[in-house]
Amino acid sequence: MIETLSGLVALMKSYGATRFYAKKLAPNDNSKNQVYLGGDFSVLNIIPHQGIYTDNTVSSGSVRNRAKADVSFSWVNQNGLHNAPNAQLILYPKYPEVRMSGFLKGAKYAPSDIMAVRDEGRVLFIGVTPDGQILGYAAGPDSSLAKEVYAKNDLKQIGVFLEIPPESGIKDTRKLLLDKLAEICSKHWIMSKKLDSGGFSKPYKARNGGGYTLEAELGITPNGYSDPDYLGWEIKQYAVSDFIAYRPKGVVTLMTPEPTSGLYKNSGVEQFLHRYGYPDKHGKADRVNFGGIYSCEKDFHADTGLKLALQGYDPSSEKITDMTGGIVLLSRENEIAAKWDFIHLMEHWTRKHAQAAYIPSIFRTPPPEYAYGPRILLCEQTDFSLFLKAVANCTVYYDPAVKMEKASSGNPATKRRSQFRVRYNELVHMYYRHEYVELPIE
Structure with a gap:
């Protein structure tokens, strides 16, 4: 278990991440309801994706044109990277909002005990590499890592995310x-x-x-x-x-x-x-x-x-x-x-x-x-x-x-x-x- 923010940043940096973010999870942010990423499309500036496409789905007898984008997402821990092959962004233009889904399905060592529940105080961490890879880590409400984020009041807010400084070694x-x-x-x-x-x-x-x-x-x-x-x-x-x-x-x-x-x-x-x-x-x-x-x-x-x-x-x-x-x-x-x-x-x-x-x-x-x-x-x-x-x-x-x-x-x-x-x-x-x-x- 990673106990400090600096330790998590160092781990993500070892896998190539150069940008780091944290999202305080609401009860509805879970594997059933998806993770809410904002009430507009500005999150697409933060989360790299592999192209937007329209997915025609049938619901209640009608066809819905939903926009989706696949992402290259992996959960990270001390044992390495663990690919989440079904992770994707879903764009809802009529609200508008963007959500992430599929982040647990087919992912070995995924933090299901944290991301499948509705507990307050959970935090999702995101690291982004220059080639568009997304690294994820989830901390439970009782963890020292989540408590450190909630105690900080100097992190810049970008949409639903808090931007975590990369500390040393990364060029501005x-x-x-x-x-x-x-x-x-x-x-x-x-x-x-x-x-x-x-x-x-x-x-x-x-x-x-x-x-x-x-x-x-x-x-x-x-x-x-x-x-x-x-x-x-x-x-x-x-x-x-x-x-x-x-x-x-x-x-x-x-x-x-x-x-x-x-x-x-x-x-x-x-x-x-x-x-x-x-x-x-x-x-x-x-x-x-x-x-x-x-x-x-x-x-x-x-x-x-x-x-x-x-x-x-x-x-x-x-x-x-x-x-x-x-x-x-x-x-x-x-x-x-x-x-x-x-x-x-x-x-x-x-x-x-x-x-x-x-x-x-x-x-x-x-x-x-x-x-x-x-x-x-x-x-x-x-x-x-x-x-x-x-x-x-x-x-x-x-x-x-x-x-x-x-x-x-x-x-x-x-x-x-x-x-x-x-x-x-x-x-x-x-x-x-x-x-x-x-x-x-x-």
Whole structure:
């Protein structure tokens, strides 16, 4: 039996855990009723999972679309790790809430005497490894470990969890990020550049090089992965007029997910552009574009005939009513031209935006150069429902940059960029916690 919090942290660290949490269990937190993990989806920022999917179950003669996510969960004790193969998260969007189930079934040495009862004073401990493994340990109400947690009043509350400091030996990614950003800001003017897929720096002349240049300084190569950019932090830059007033000159791109269904996905971007695109307005021959601003308040776009809508979401209650729904582009004939399914958007958003840093930049030319300002906005503890609320009230909008060149040839070249954007002054409403940090620069 583990008797102290430091002893448990040390044990979990020996199996690779770097983040540690405790949850004081209520009577309903047991193997029968599942373990309650929060009244929103923000726990998905803490608990790594293996992808969200819809499980169609039949109950009382009706079909329910329940969203689930498998997790790699093991109970830990002095004898080693003991896999819980049936552990999973269950998402209930209509409440909303998230629960964990299956944590005892098929798990050798699982703490059934603690997790199958309704006793007050029990504590569930969670350790998380960088590769997404979850380590669990349960302490009964009479244990010194549970009493130590209840006696502490200095642990930070994150949703239903108390965050346990990792003590020594684990690097603070926040400090490492800020130190690196201070180094970049101290360089002042940096030649516009972009890393190629091999990690080699090349000059970049287009006017959208602020993000690429910052990523190059951080060693981030362009990729299509939905993981955070740097040390678990999503990195976003935005243009400002100067580093005194910090007035934003544009908007911030939150994420660029490709549609997951609809004509765009099912028939391909070429067919989508042939049907809904329009000839280039600057006279570039044989080029088809798809652009414009699409938000829930706007009518059908004059150039494309499409409008943005939310399906399966009730803006009055701010809840998902159908997990098979999503953000859609609809034609006047009510055809779904493109759709971003909720389950894919939720996974993308919670994985990318659990921690995000927003860095201001200014531009000058010739030659094209960028400088980055020391006033950094750090945002944490987001929730997918905040994103959907922002889409519903038109704070977040769709601003695509999709094109096809050599459109009439047998081998057209397409470029895809599906951007969901927001005004900078609305960013903080997308997170439960934010902080402005002034970097010390030379």
